[in-house]
Amino acid sequence: MAPEGIRLLGRQRDGWRRPSRYSAFGLVRHGLGRAEWPRAWQEHDLSSGYDVVIVGGGVHGLATAYYLAANHGITNVAVIDKGYIGGGGSGRNTAIIRSNYLTPEGVRFYDRSVKLYESLSADLNFNVMFSQRGHLTLAHNDGSLRTMRWRAEVNKLEGIDSEVIGPEDIKRLVPFMDVSTDTRYPILGALYHPPGGIIRHDAVVWGYARGADARGVHIHQNTELVGIETVGDRVVGALTNRGRIATPVIVNCTAGWATLVADMVGVRLPIVTHPLQAAVTEPVKPFLGPVVVSGTLHVYVSQTDRGELVFGASTDPYPSYSMRGSLDFTEELAGHVLELMPSIAQLRVLRQWAGLCDITPDFSPVMGVTPVGGFFVDVGWGTYGFKAGPVAGEAMAELLATGTTPENIAGFDLARFAEGRLVGEKGAAAVGH
Numbered sequence: 001m002a003p004e005g006i007r008l009l010g011r012q013r014d015g016w017r018r019p020s021r022y023s024a025f026g027l028v029r030h031g032l033g034r035a036e037w038p039r040a041w042q043e044h045d046l047s048s049g050y051d052v053v054i055v056g057g058g059v060h061g062l063a064t065a066y067y068l069a070a071n072h073g074i075t076n077v078a079v080i081d082k083g084y085i086g087g088g089g090s091g092r093n094t095a096i097i098r099s100n101y102l103t104p105e106g107v108r109f110y111d112r113s114v115k116l117y118e119s120l121s122a123d124l125n126f127n128v129m130f131s132q133r134g135h136l137t138l139a140h141n142d143g144s145l146r147t148m149r150w151r152a153e154v155n156k157l158e159g160i161d162s163e164v165i166g167p168e169d170i171k172r173l174v175p176f177m178d179v180s181t182d183t184r185y186p187i188l189g190a191l192y193h194p195p196g197g198i199i200r201h202d203a204v205v206w207g208y209a210r211g212a213d214a215r216g217v218h219i220h221q222n223t224e225l226v227g228i229e230t231v232g233d234r235v236v237g238a239l240t241n242r243g244r245i246a247t248p249v250i251v252n253c254t255a256g257w258a259t260l261v262a263d264m265v266g267v268r269l270p271i272v273t274h275p276l277q278a279a280v281t282e283p284v285k286p287f288l289g290p291v292v293v294s295g296t297l298h299v300y301v302s303q304t305d306r307g308e309l310v311f312g313a314s315t316d317p318y319p320s321y322s323m324r325g326s327l328d329f330t331e332e333l334a335g336h337v338l339e340l341m342p343s344i345a346q347l348r349v350l351r352q353w354a355g356l357c358d359i360t361p362d363f364s365p366v367m368g369v370t371p372v373g374g375f376f377v378d379v380g381w382g383t384y385g386f387k388a389g390p391v392a393g394e395a396m397a398e399l400l401a402t403g404t405t406p407e408n409i410a411g412f413d414l415a416r417f418a419e420g421r422l423v424g425e426k427g428a429a430a431v432g433h
């Protein structure tokens, strides 16, 4: 049987007709000939009005625009970004996808995202390189082993493939891992989550941008929101560095700047922004299968399809908007990686960077309506944002199109902080914060 992506060529699930530049013939012509590749999304003049203005051209903003158009036929939509699309958190994460959370709400929500990621290449007709190579969260002490068991049981009750495994099974999955008992941080077990893995983050951003653009959405890069106009308690316009846009709906899909955008309409968000640093090594032959996470050592490691090792850490301990890496971070991170994998001591680190994480008191996002009519939020993603892009976009699009909050995001509303209904996900953070 032909693979799903090929069988889908030439027909669409939502009745939309693909522009000819995306046809199988176009692919061959551009692949073999000299014709220039078409741009994946177009540039447009800023219209004087849109039905919806989405602030933030990362995976959340673009997925929201894509599902508004694809699932609800709402296409008079602008996505604005003060830089270039995918230049914020969507381009600065470590591209880990998983659904092995701690709360039932979290598990169900992230599982829907994994499902959407599984069919995303076919849905967007764009290879997002989702590699479900498994995800291991190591436990180095009794306390974390207990949390892994707890997570495994909640996961199983929700139908998610997760189990606690011992050092021998870990060694089988990652043969060069030091699982001996005479190390500083002996490995007692791990939460093993086979559907987890990594993805090509740029491809996800570009795929959603291309799909939204082809359905009529306008993507405006280098377009900064500088103010929001309201009449009474309703949004009526977005003020940008390129001019005013009349609009009844603004969706805040930013990371790092979420509180500043919300301040424009007087909505206070319980968010503190911390940098999160990561680094990548030179490429080597494939030797690491699953993603490996150690909360105790504050580190996660995966090997990309190109062979590089990607490392990440916990957030920097102080609030900041800095997106620069630091030498002390890299030294500490490298030391922790070597505790787990002493044999990679000769690998050279090529690059390091930081992204901004908007952290809420319960480590869960803030999604949905706000006290200001027409001002919606999809923010506060802490260290989980990239993996949630598809489900967040799908749910936000449904909310905007129907006016009804979908059940899978109802628990993440802003009012929960005032009403004491927190959705505590700190225990499922990749690493301790």
Ligand code: PYC
Pocket: 094, 096, 097, 098, 300, 312, 383, 384, 428, 429, 430
């Ligand atoms: O939640 O899997 C995660 C994660 C990895 C890096 C930062 N967060």
